[in-house]
Amino acid sequence: MSTPAHRLHAPSISKPKLGISACLMGVEVRFNGGHKLSHLCTDSLSQYFDFVPACPEVGIGMGVPRQAIRLVGDIDKPQAVGSVDSDMNVTQALAEYGERMADEMDDLCGYIFMQKSPSCGLERVKVYRENGAPFDGGGRGIYAKAFCDRHPDLPVEEDGRLNDPVLRENFVTRVYAYAAWQALVDSGITRRALTEFHSRYKYQLMANDPVQYRALGNLLGTMGKSDPKEIAPGYFSQLMSALKKPATRRTHTNVLQHLCGYLRKTIGTEDKQEIQAVIDQYHQGIVPLVVPLTLLKHHFRQHPDPYVALQVYLQPHPENLSLRNAI
Known part of the structure; x- marks a missing residue:
């Protein structure tokens, strides 16, 4: 008996691993103590993928709740500083954490990042000039950039865009x-x-x-x-x-x-x-x-x-x- 044609080429890989921003899995790690639960990820995609959650801000030792951070300075090489205390600079810590996690999570087949986040956003993250006005277009989160630079071919996407x-x-x-x-x-x-x-x-x-x-x-x-x-x-x-x-x-x-x-x-x-x-x-x-x-x-x-x-x-x-x- 011949195998139906549409069955021969269906993916046989069992539950590929996906990195994901922990807040999207409902983990309360946001700066305000909340989360950004994605029902698409937890209800639909989790049946087909093994999610590996990570929160870089918690990962570098920032507490919950905590002072929010924002990106300032050069649009191409912004600094991640405290939104209240600008002397708190976590740029290097986030970048190093991104590189370390990229090395540790080397068996991922994709990553879903939290949009607009100064640590995890992939694009259009607000970067502020010295006068307080944001640049047009925005930039990429510090952690996300460091991680993606290590794995340039890895499929990555933001949670909001997955609604399309x-x-x-x-x-x-x-x-x-x-x-x-x-x-x-x-x-x-x-x-x-x-x-x-x-x-x-x-x-x-x-x-x-x-x-x-x-x-x-x-x-x-x-x-x-x-x-x-x-x-x-x-x-x-x-x-x-x-x-x-x-x-x-x-x-x-x-x-x-x-x-x-x-x-x-x-x-x-x-x-x-x-x-x-x-x-x-x-x-x-x-x-x-x-x-x-x-x-x-x-x-x-x-x-x-x-x-x-x-x-x-x-x-x-x-x-x-x-x-x-x-x-």
């Missing part, structure tokens, strides 16, 4: 790609393993960044007799950069049409017309992505294709997360 269905699906897709790569590294990088990994991500990359998909293919195509272990780090960095670019209805539609091509010799005219009609509805924003995908999976169960069966795109994350029901 497209950004949430994109983040989780990257987490599972990161986990799959770590599994590949652990099993040993060979020329064949690298080529097969890229083949599995063909249509996912085509949806996220078609230009980068071709560039990565060319990179592997010119591998020749080079040591694949030397090429692998650069390949992976470019892969994660490409996957960070959210797919659009246009690029998804392009991928769906490509997948249809594998059925052209095996299904009848009426089925082809039905698939095209549903893809068109998706392209127009009438139905979510899960609708054409479900129909395609149905036909691939009836008419399995070994190459399509390996494609991560059809199920880049656990189906029960239902992440493609709203995009």
Whole structure:
């Protein structure tokens, strides 16, 4: 009995580890003694990920409750000082803690940070000039910057942005790609393993960044007799950069049409017309992505294709997360 096509490529990594700001897990570590519980993280995502909570401000010895801190000075290299007592400077302590935690938490596959936090925010964190006025755009929290500098390819996101269905699906897709790569590294990088990994991500990359998909293919195509272990780090960095670019209805539609091509010799005219009609509805924003995908999976169960069966795109994350029901 053949295995259904949509089951062959579903992620097999069990509960990847995610770092997370402790306040988002409901831990009362905020400066005011409160928390910022994220029901998305605790109720939905916790079924699929093992969370590793951390609070850098508590980690460096600041109490609860405590004086709030803020970023001041140079927009590119701000200082974290007390909002009441500006002589209290915890910049170096937060940076060193970020570096230490990055070294200790080296088995993470992603990190969810608390937005707008002077220690944990990823972007748009207020940085104040000497005259008290904030810079336009803002900066990055001290701890978050130190941590991310140590792991530049790690999928990271802020809790607030995860409320956007497209950004949430994109983040989780990257987490599972990161986990799959770590599994590949652990099993040993060979020329064949690298080529097969890229083949599995063909249509996912085509949806996220078609230009980068071709560039990565060319990179592997010119591998020749080079040591694949030397090429692998650069390949992976470019892969994660490409996957960070959210797919659009246009690029998804392009991928769906490509997948249809594998059925052209095996299904009848009426089925082809039905698939095209549903893809068109998706392209127009009438139905979510899960609708054409479900129909395609149905036909691939009836008419399995070994190459399509390996494609991560059809199920880049656990189906029960239902992440493609709203995009």
